[in-house]
Amino acid sequence: MSFEQMTSRAQSSWEAFCCHDRPRILVGVATCGRAAGALEVVEAFKAELSKRSLAEAVTLAEVGCNGLCFAEVLVEVKATDARRILYHGVTPAMVPRLVEGHLVKGEPYVPRALAVVEGPELDGVPRLEALPAIENQVRIVLRNCGVIDPTRIDHYVARGGYSGLRRALAMAPEAVIAEISAAGLRGRGGAGFPTGIKWSRARSAPGDEKYVICNADEGDPGAFMNRSLLEGDPYSVLEGLVIAGYAIGARSGYVYVRAEYPLAVARLESALARMTENGLLGRNILGSGFDFSITIKKGAGAFVCGEETALMASIEGRRGMPRSRPPYPAVSGLFGKPTNINNVETLALAAAILQKGAAWFAGFGTEKSKGTKTFALAGKVERTGLIEIPLGLPLSTIVERIGGGVGKRRTFKAVQTCGPSGGCVPAQFLDLPVDYEHLAKVGSIMGSGGMVVMDDESCMVDVARYFLTFTEAESCGKCVPCRMGTQHLLRILTEITQGRGTESHLEELKKIGDTMQKASLCGLGQTAPNPVLTTIKYFEDEYRAHIQEKRCPAGVCRKLIQFSIDRDKCTGCRVCAAACPVASITGEKKVPHAIVQETCIRCGACRRACTFDAVTVR
Amino acid sequence: MGCADVSLAVEKVLDRYERARHNLIPILQDTQEAIGCLPEAALARIAAYLDLSANDVFGVVTFYSQFRFRPPGAHHIKVCEGTACHVRGSGLLVEELTRKLGIEVGETTGDGKFSLERVACFGSCALAPVVVVGDKVHGRVTTKRVGKLIGEHGGPNDPSEAKSEEEPAEA
Ligand SMILES: Cc1cc2nc3c(=O)[nH]c(=O)nc-3n(C[C@H](O)[C@H](O)[C@H](O)COP(=O)(O)O)c2cc1C
Numbered sequence: 001m002s003f004e005q006m007t008s009r010a011q012s013s014w015e016a017f018c019c020h021d022r023p024r025i026l027v028g029v030a031t032c033g034r035a036a037g038a039l040e041v042v043e044a045f046k047a048e049l050s051k052r053s054l055a056e057a058v059t060l061a062e063v064g065c066n067g068l069c070f071a072e073v074l075v076e077v078k079a080t081d082a083r084r085i086l087y088h089g090v091t092p093a094m095v096p097r098l099v100e101g102h103l104v105k106g107e108p109y110v111p112r113a114l115a116v117v118e119g120p121e122l123d124g125v126p127r128l129e130a131l132p133a134i135e136n137q138v139r140i141v142l143r144n145c146g147v148i149d150p151t152r153i154d155h156y157v158a159r160g161g162y163s164g165l166r167r168a169l170a171m172a173p174e175a176v177i178a179e180i181s182a183a184g185l186r187g188r189g190g191a192g193f194p195t196g197i198k199w200s201r202a203r204s205a206p207g208d209e210k211y212v213i214c215n216a217d218e219g220d221p222g223a224f225m226n227r228s229l230l231e232g233d234p235y236s237v238l239e240g241l242v243i244a245g246y247a248i249g250a251r252s253g254y255v256y257v258r259a260e261y262p263l264a265v266a267r268l269e270s271a272l273a274r275m276t277e278n279g280l281l282g283r284n285i286l287g288s289g290f291d292f293s294i295t296i297k298k299g300a301g302a303f304v305c306g307e308e309t310a311l312m313a314s315i316e317g318r319r320g321m322p323r324s325r326p327p328y329p330a331v332s333g334l335f336g337k338p339t340n341i342n343n344v345e346t347l348a349l350a351a352a353i354l355q356k357g358a359a360w361f362a363g364f365g366t367e368k369s370k371g372t373k374t375f376a377l378a379g380k381v382e383r384t385g386l387i388e389i390p391l392g393l394p395l396s397t398i399v400e401r402i403g404g405g406v407g408k409r410r411t412f413k414a415v416q417t418c419g420p421s422g423g424c425v426p427a428q429f430l431d432l433p434v435d436y437e438h439l440a441k442v443g444s445i446m447g448s449g450g451m452v453v454m455d456d457e458s459c460m461v462d463v464a465r466y467f468l469t470f471t472e473a474e475s476c477g478k479c480v481p482c483r484m485g486t487q488h489l490l491r492i493l494t495e496i497t498q499g500r501g502t503e504s505h506l507e508e509l510k511k512i513g514d515t516m517q518k519a520s521l522c523g524l525g526q527t528a529p530n531p532v533l534t535t536i537k538y539f540e541d542e543y544r545a546h547i548q549e550k551r552c553p554a555g556v557c558r559k560l561i562q563f564s565i566d567r568d569k570c571t572g573c574r575v576c577a578a579a580c581p582v583a584s585i586t587g588e589k590k591v592p593h594a595i596v597q598e599t600c601i602r603c604g605a606c607r608r609a610c611t612f613d614a615v616t617v618r
Numbered sequence: 619m620g621c622a623d624v625s626l627a628v629e630k631v632l633d634r635y636e637r638a639r640h641n642l643i644p645i646l647q648d649t650q651e652a653i654g655c656l657p658e659a660a661l662a663r664i665a666a667y668l669d670l671s672a673n674d675v676f677g678v679v680t681f682y683s684q685f686r687f688r689p690p691g692a693h694h695i696k697v698c699e700g701t702a703c704h705v706r707g708s709g710l711l712v713e714e715l716t717r718k719l720g721i722e723v724g725e726t727t728g729d730g731k732f733s734l735e736r737v738a739c740f741g742s743c744a745l746a747p748v749v750v751v752g753d754k755v756h757g758r759v760t761t762k763r764v765g766k767l768i769g770e771h772g773g774p775n776d777p778s779e780a781k782s783e784e785e786p787a788e789a
């Protein structure tokens with residue numbers, strides 16, 4: 001089948017999928033949706049439709065994540081008119097109402113309608129693109145997530161899929177690389193290295209056998225951009241990998257994907273099978289004479305394997321320990337051959353660039369940071385989820401507009417970008433444009449896109465200690481600065497959070513951190529001190545309160561705090577007592593309660609449960 | 619699982635793979651999937667098949683956190699310790715579980731019903747804190763809900779207490 005035949009068939013099946021006369025229900029069933037109960041909702045729809053003998057007449061499809069994870073379970077319903085409504089927080093119990101009311105009678109259920117996706121206005125329901133969570137976003141990477149059924153390659157093809165690959169295959173490999181360079185694409189996996197330069201180094205490295213690798217190890221705990229993309233649109237990533245293979249002259253590629261992402265692995269496997277069936281993988285791809293195959297390798301749970309040389313050791317069946325560079329992978333990589341390794345998102349962008357052209361891509365973003373970037377917005381914001389923004393957007397727009405802020409009762413304190421390798425960006429830099437240069441200037445890095453928001457109830461010393469717990473456990477132990485450095489940083493931070501901090505500790509932390517940055521073998525050790533150094537830089541007062549006054553201002557570090565109940569505010573409602581896991585709250589109903597300090601474990605459950613702000617921490 | 623079953627299961631896995639070192643990790647993963655853990659006999663057989671020293675194979679197994687030497691409980695509970703879950707209180711969930719089940723992280727209950735593990739990020743950070751029981755991912759878990767979850771799986775929890783729990787607030 002020719003490419004033209006394939007696209008025209010895909011077009012007609014996509015039109016049938018979107019057809020206005022046919023009622024349609026889309027349920028978001030990525031991992032986030034599943035965590036909120038999406039599969040139960042799908043079952044409920046199936047049961048309800050078959051009960052009403054509507055199963056034949058209605059399209060029920062499972063799609064990926066559209067990024068509005070805070071509102072899961074998300075369901076889009078369209079009756080026989082052109083209006084598509086997105087519902088949020090759907091439960092199986094709501095399903096009969098949606099089918100009866102919306103599908104059958106054509107009356108949308110307004111109280112749970114989040115937005116009108118398409119079609120005529122509906123009173124009291126905003127349009128999707130006008131939602132504060134959406135209006136500043138630009139979707140290139142996520143162009144298909146939540147839109148297509150990720151098991152259907154024809155959906156991807158109908159939306160322009162593989163036209164980038166087809167265009168690339170008709171060009172000289174050098175011209176493909178030039179296009180990527182002209183677009184100004186920089187790696188989305190952490191360091192932001194120009195992708196075009198990387199590709200041309202691998203291309204010009206001598207050798208007949210070369211490899212390309214897609215790094216889907218996404219190790220930053222608190223980030224899920226790559227997972228969502230692989231689950232919602234695996235095809236774009238694989239298309240980018242084939243293009244990269246063609247550009248550098250490789251015939252085989254690998255996807256190294258985290259073991260904790262079973263659904264992403266399943267989606268990748270199914271996508272590979274569909275591509276092979278359609279002549280998009282294997283011999284003589286699209287009649288171009290180019291042969292290419294892809295193997296999936298599952299990680300086995302080691303953060304350091306996201307580092308490129310460690311990742312390659314892992315594919316080779318060894319302990320995933322990094323080695324020193326040079327030689328760079330472009331010269332000597334997997335099995336000693338020239339290898340190009342890119343992040344999931346970098347590859348999805350490469351496919352888009354080949355499809356729409358370098359100039360189009362370079363039209364987004366800033367002078368030095370082109371295009372868009374996805375971020376996993378999590379932590380203490382109202383609207384958590386996956387977002388994609390043009391680079392250079394101010395941090396405040398992300399936190400306040402898109403994320404909806406930290407809520408009325410709290411105040412914004414900092415954002416941690418790129419998890420354990422990144423740094424915190426404090427509230428005073430809310431106007432900071434989010435791009436590679438500006439984040440580096442304040443001591444953080446863009447990284448792969450994890451963005452965890454913290455408020456006044458987050459203790460920055462505890463946060464630093466948390467990250468060091470992680471890096472200390474994940475340090476592979478090969479080089480001394482990282483192995484010993486993480487242990488010492490963690491030990492000192494633990495002392496401080498437990499009230500044994502001393503005056504000399506701050507200097508020690510800085511000195512050890514500085515040594516690690518300079519002397520560690522790989523990025524893990526070089527960046528592990530970032531959370532400590534940036535929190536000391538911006539929150540030294542908080543460290544000092546712990547060290548000098550043995551006090552945790554945020555009320556987090558348990559050895560330093562005590563909860564008590566304000567008798568004037570307490571109404572005696574027993575809510576806190578019910579929340580207490582160790583039954584340490586006494587007092588009759590309607591009589592002010594008290595906390596038994598001897599048995600209290602200082603978990604703060606009472607404080608979170610109290611709606612009258614009567615529980616105080618000190 | 620008896621010794622005979624173990625070696626049968628291992629042979630079945632080995633049948634699918636060429637004798638090449640780069641197959642070591644997939645072989646270990648499939649073996650663990652089939653048996654539930656990686657007993658010494660299985661490692662020795664895999665080492666012999668790939669012509670590696672047992673020491674070499676042991677080194678790989680201990681490097682990766684996915685591999686274990688002892689089988690998990692019937693209901694394996696994983697609590698996320700990722701950043702998003704940490705700032706939203708996943709530590710409290712671990713405490714609640716250790717208290718209710720009477721085991722520490724990494725252990726299995728005496729009756730073999732539950733085992734407890736901490737994992738770095740399931741990628742469902744937007745629904746933090748996250749707990750996975752078996753294959754099922756649960757988002758926005760509260761300490762109360764943890765009790766209910768183990769109760770549902772036949773663990774120590776007072777069901778009447780669990781009933782009164784509020785569902786997560788509307789978005
Ligand atoms: C400790 C450590 C962990 C890393 N984890 C990842 C990861 O999960 N995903 C990723 O794409 N890159 C990760 N990297 C960066 C990779 O080494 C490499 O730079 C990247 O995959 C290159 O892709 P890019 O040029 O497309 O950004 C990590 C680096 C280090 C030092």
Ligand code: FES
Binds near residue numbers: 744
């Ligand atoms: S931090 Fe817990 S799922 Fe990501």
